[in-house]
Amino acid sequence: MTTPPQEDSPVVRPAPGRIAFLAMRKDKAQKEFARLTRRYGNIRPEEADVIVCLGGDGFMLQTLRTVMHLNVPVYGMNCGSVGFMMNAPDEDDLPARISRAQSAALHPLHMKATDADGVIWEADALNDVYLFRQTHQAAKIRIDVDGRVRLPELISDGVILATPAGSTAYNLSVQGPIVPLSGNLFPLTPISPFRPRRWHGALLPHTSEVRFTVHEADKRPVAAVADAIEVRNVVSVTVRENRDLTATLLFDPGQTLSERIIAEQFSS
Structure with missing residues (x-):
């Protein structure tokens, strides 16, 4: 029996003594980085109790992919x-904010894609893995789930397999x-989708292990993307959850990822 994603931990953790700050290259994030590191210092992520990510959602995903193997929680501050x-983005008493933060443990999707030259590409994605057409021609894709053909041919611009965290994105x-x-x-x-017309996903x-097989790959080339990692001219893509990796995000109380996913369902 697998363990579901854990979130909203009520435990108050000790205030972190070692904080690593990472910032995207935009002015707002760089100015915040300068203020925070002057006030709290800065160390390497490998030595940190917590990593503070200064940027937007894209930079957060990039940061998580880079530090996921360290098993260090990441606290994001929005500069995007x-x-x-x-x-x-509030710099006052940051260690206390982090000590009160609630956690969300996420497992990525693992993509294994084979291109037209037979080269195998592997990548992990916390949001989604998707296939999309590279030209004016619609893609033709067969979908197998756990070794069983579920859709012999989808004619469309592409198809997305998302995590619950990524269900509010693409x-x-x-x-x-939206999935809790x-x-x-x-x-x-x-x-x-063009065919079948009434299939909505x-x-x-x-x-589940999902396998996508591209039909007429020469005539209708398709690319595969795992978050920001893109592979062109794929002929087959297999996707499964990677429970060997865990990304831990920290959120201020009352603003957890679960709450945001629920709130998104009622937004206009």
């Missing part, structure tokens, strides 16, 4: 635009369902 995975923008963090489900959502158990 949307900031769905971030906290408010998946939501193409009318996919504790739901242990992955939404599988077509992008602009599926909700799959998080234990």
Whole structure:
């Protein structure tokens, strides 16, 4: 039996004595980085009790992919635009804020893609793995789940397999369902489907292994993306949850990832 994602830990952790600050290169983030490091110092992520990420959601995902192997929690401060995975940029008494923060443990999707030359590419994604057409031609994709053909041919612009955390991102923008963090489900959502017309996607158990096979790959080339890692001219892509890796995010009380996912379902 697998353990569901854990969040909203009520335990107050000791105030971190060792904080590593990482910032994207935009002016707002760099100015915040200068203020915070003057006030609290800075160390290498490998030596830290907590990593503070200064940027937007894209930089947060980049940071998580870089430090996930360290098993160090990450506290985001929004210096970008949307900031769905971030906290408010308030530098006052930061160690106390972090000590009161509630955690969300996320497991990424693992993508294994084979391109037209037979080269195998592997990457992990905390938001989603998606396939999309590279030219004016619609993609033709077969979908297998746990070794069983579930959709012999999807004709569309592409298809997305998202994590619950990523269900509010690209998946939501193409009318996919929002999934609670504790739901242990992955939404599988077509992008602009042409055939079959009435297929709107599926909700799959998080234990599923999904295989995408590209039909007519020479005529209808397809790319695969795991968060920001893109592989061109794929012929097959296998995706499963990677429970060997865990990313731990910290959120201010009352602003947890679960709460944000629920709130997103009632936003206009």
